[in-house]
Amino acid sequence: MPRLFVGLEIPSAIGVQLSGLRGGLPGARWIDVENYHVTLRFIGDIDEPTADRVADILDDIRRRPFPVTIKGARSFGGKKPHSVFACVEPTPDLMALQADIERKMQMVGLPAEQRKFTPHITIARVRGASGSAVANYLGMRGFFRAGPFTAEDFTLLSSRASQGGGPYIAEEVYPLDAPAFDYGLEQRI
Template identity: 35%
Template structure:
C-alpha cells in the first residue's frame, strides 16, 4: 500500500478565518476548504509503507526553533492561464531553512523531485478557465492582504486522499519545532 505524502505547516484557526474571508468575488474558482489550508514544505508523492516509515524517522530528527511568520500578498501560478490562486508569506529565512531540511528525504529516499523553485504559499483556490483579467482584478482587490505575525510550533506529515471536488488531507504525524 502506498500513500501520497507531503510535509507542511498547519495554519492557525484565526488565520484560516482571514483566508476564508477572501474567498469570494471570483466566479468559477474552486475555493479550498479551511481544513485544507497549509503551507507545503515538501511534496513526496506516492510512498510505500516502509519508505513512509523511513521518511517519518528523518522528519522526526529535524531540529528547528518555533517560527514567527505572517502571510502577506496574494498571487497566482500559471501566468496568462492562471490555475492556482494563493496567499504568500512575508520574507522568512526560517521557513526556507525548514523547507530545505524537509526536502532532504526526497534525495535520500529517491522520492518525488519538484522541478519548480520553492514558493512558500497557502493555496486559496484552483482556477479552471478563469480569465487572467478576472484573476488580476481579484489580486488587485486583495493586494494589501497581510496577517498579524503568528508562531508556528510544529510541522506535520500529511496524506492526500482524492475526493470528488477536492482532496482531503489527513495528518499522519506531527513534529514539534523546539530548536
C-alpha cells in the first residue's frame, strides 16, 4: 500500500539556501535537503487501484508555470511546537493549483482535507525542542527569504513509513504547461 502525497519539488539552488537554516536548535531533527518540498495534498496510505486513479486524474490539471517565493520561517504546534518550516507565499496561482488538486482527490473518493492549506517547506521536526528554544531560533532566522523560482511542474510522491522527512520517490511528474488563455482576442474573418 503506497503512502502518497502531491507536492512541488524545490530546485537544488533553493535547497542550498534553505539548508542555511539548519543548526542552532537543540533537539531538532533536520530534514535532508533533497527531501525539501511544498506539500500540496497529503493522500496517505491507499490501495493500488486508488493510487492508479489518483495518478490518472492529476494528469487532467492544466495550469501555467508560476513563481514561488519563500518568505520567513515559523513553527507548527503553538506552545508545544512539532516542526519548523519556511513559509511559502500563498499566491493566487499556488492556491488555485492546490484547490484543483483537492477537487481531483475528492473526485476519486478521498475525504476532503480537514486542515487549511498553509504552503510551507518543513525544515525540521522539533518534538525534542522546547517552545522557548524554537522561539529563540525563529527570532534569529524568521526573516529568511529565498526565490523566487518558477514552479514548472508538480509531482506525485511516495514515501515509506518513517519518522518523517523522507526518503521520497517521484512516482509521476505533471508539467504546468497550459497555453496562455486568449482573453477575447478572437481572430477576425
